[in-house]
Amino acid sequence: MKTTDFARIGRSNVYPWKRNDLFARQFAPAVNGRGRKQHVIIIGAGFAGMQVARGLGAAGVHVTLLDRRNYHLFQPLLYQVATAALSPADIAEPVRRMLRRFPNVEVLLGEATGIDVAMRRVALADGKSLSYDILVLAAGATHAYFGHDEWAQFAPSLKSLADARRIRSRLLLSFEQAEMCDDPFERARLMTFVVIGGGPSGVELAGAIAELARHALAKDFHRIDAKSTNVLLLEAGPRILSAFPEELAAYARRKLVSLGVTVRENSAVKGISWDGVVAGDDTIPAGLAIWAAGVKAAPVAKLLGVPTDKTGRVKVNRDLSVSGLSDVYALGDIALVPDAAGEPLPGLAQVAKQEGDYLGRALTKKIRDGAAAPDFEFDNRGNAAIIGRQSAIFDFGWSHLKGVIAWFLWALIHIYLLAGFQHRLLVAVQWLWRYATDDQGARLIVEPVRREGCGHPPDEG
Numbered sequence: 001m002k003t004t005d006f007a008r009i010g011r012s013n014v015y016p017w018k019r020n021d022l023f024a025r026q027f028a029p030a031v032n033g034r035g036r037k038q039h040v041i042i043i044g045a046g047f048a049g050m051q052v053a054r055g056l057g058a059a060g061v062h063v064t065l066l067d068r069r070n071y072h073l074f075q076p077l078l079y080q081v082a083t084a085a086l087s088p089a090d091i092a093e094p095v096r097r098m099l100r101r102f103p104n105v106e107v108l109l110g111e112a113t114g115i116d117v118a119m120r121r122v123a124l125a126d127g128k129s130l131s132y133d134i135l136v137l138a139a140g141a142t143h144a145y146f147g148h149d150e151w152a153q154f155a156p157s158l159k160s161l162a163d164a165r166r167i168r169s170r171l172l173l174s175f176e177q178a179e180m181c182d183d184p185f186e187r188a189r190l191m192t193f194v195v196i197g198g199g200p201s202g203v204e205l206a207g208a209i210a211e212l213a214r215h216a217l218a219k220d221f222h223r224i225d226a227k228s229t230n231v232l233l234l235e236a237g238p239r240i241l242s243a244f245p246e247e248l249a250a251y252a253r254r255k256l257v258s259l260g261v262t263v264r265e266n267s268a269v270k271g272i273s274w275d276g277v278v279a280g281d282d283t284i285p286a287g288l289a290i291w292a293a294g295v296k297a298a299p300v301a302k303l304l305g306v307p308t309d310k311t312g313r314v315k316v317n318r319d320l321s322v323s324g325l326s327d328v329y330a331l332g333d334i335a336l337v338p339d340a341a342g343e344p345l346p347g348l349a350q351v352a353k354q355e356g357d358y359l360g361r362a363l364t365k366k367i368r369d370g371a372a373a374p375d376f377e378f379d380n381r382g383n384a385a386i387i388g389r390q391s392a393i394f395d396f397g398w399s400h401l402k403g404v405i406a407w408f409l410w411a412l413i414h415i416y417l418l419a420g421f422q423h424r425l426l427v428a429v430q431w432l433w434r435y436a437t438d439d440q441g442a443r444l445i446v447e448p449v450r451r452e453g454c455g456h457p458p459d460e461g
Contacts, residue, residue, distance in 0.1 A: 037062055038367045041122055041132040043112050043300055045072050045095045047352035048332030049138035055360015057102030061367060064106045064130060070094055074418055076349055081164035083208035084443045088161045090427055093419040115303040117325050134327045139298035141333035146294055154272040155289035167290060169445045174287035175217055178224050190287040191229045194277045196269055197293030198235030200385040203252055205290055206233040207387045210259040231261045234279050236268040248393040251402045255387040297334045309336050318375035320359055331355040345378055354378060384410050
């Protein structure tokens with residue numbers, strides 16, 4: 001990420017957030033004890049950033065929400081877009097629509113390229129800058145290939161809608177090419193899919209691909225037997241779902257195997273190419289590999305110039321403030337947040353949402369009353385992973401659920417958490433239809449991915 005010379009940014013390039021502007025005259029924003037309006041900049045419109053914006057918006061605080069995309073993405077269901085179960089619009093909602101009832105919240109489509117904590121300014125990619133009184137970093141995370149970024153072109157990760165559409169296109173295209181291929185060995189390679197990483201994302205992807213092939217696609221193709229699709233889940237550690245109790249992980253493994261997924265533990269990946277994956281001493285010919293093995297904090301974290309952990313997360317205090325910086329906060333996947341015992345909290349959606357709710361309230365009290373915030377306390381409401389149409393696991397800490405009941409609870413929670421009633425209704429109806437018919441309706445190849453015939457690598461121009 002390029003650095004920014006703030007001295008060269010002229011006054012004409014600074015966004016006009018003036019305290020006597022029309023905005024301030026029309027609305028009644030929260031002010032500090034001296035009657036001074038405070039301007040809060042939030043970078044990132046994920047779960048954490050949106051919750052902070054809503055909390056401050058309801059309190060009348062002057063907020064600017066900055067994000068590179070104009071939509072809020074419900075990432076827990078991103079794998080269903082990648083496996084043709086849902087369409088991108090089913091799990092994304094425009095940020096402006098979500099915040100339009102808060103006239104004191106401005107939304108900007110842009111990217112931060114520099115942060116001057118001394119001058120309290122954020123530089124943008126278009127050469128302009130924003131001044132702030134309080135800065136909140138909630139930019140989330142991106143994929144991490146553990147020093148092998150060259151693998152990204154061969155094994156896409158799943159962190160954005162673009163990633164999901166790309167995976168869906170390459171996945172479906174492999175079946176199309178297999179249908180036209182006369183070479184049985186090449187056909188078998190095209191119908192082999194490798195998911196790298198045995199965490200919740202990897203487990204959900206592997207199960208969804210197996211179900212897509214054995215149910216929906218088995219009805220569509222005539223030359224190939226889609227039920228013979230080979231799905232492999234590779235995990236470098238001794239077992240999948242290491243964050244879950246061993247009992248639940250073992251259940252998930254059994255369910256994956258019953259779906260036809262081959263699960264390989266202690267299989268560290270050594271190489272990835274267009275033709276397959278090298279894991280341990282084995283070379284696995286594959287039509288598509290998908291990376292679900294690691295994440296790192298968004299690059300904007302480095303702009304603060306403070307120490308980070310090995311995944312790039314900013315270390316914060318229990319009130320989510322960044323140590324050594326005044327009025328700068330970080331939360332969500334970009335922050336290393338300790339719990340009461342000093343252990344880092346996991347990068348889960350429920351953690352980010354609770355942090356966002358907490359910080360919205362805490363900053364409102366800080367701005368209005370100068371009140372110090374209490375320590376953030378995470379309320380664990382359960383960690384879940386879905387394995388198939390009727391199988392899921394739930395870990396509440398004090399209790400465990402698995403099977404159909406866990407799957408039903410998972411579905412209810414995810415429908416409830418979707419942004420907007422229309423999304424909840426559409427997703428619920430589609431899931432009911434899939435359950436009744438074993439069909440999936442978003443099987444579209446829309447990305448510019450093509451093959452020049454059987455055995456040729458994709459061209460993603």
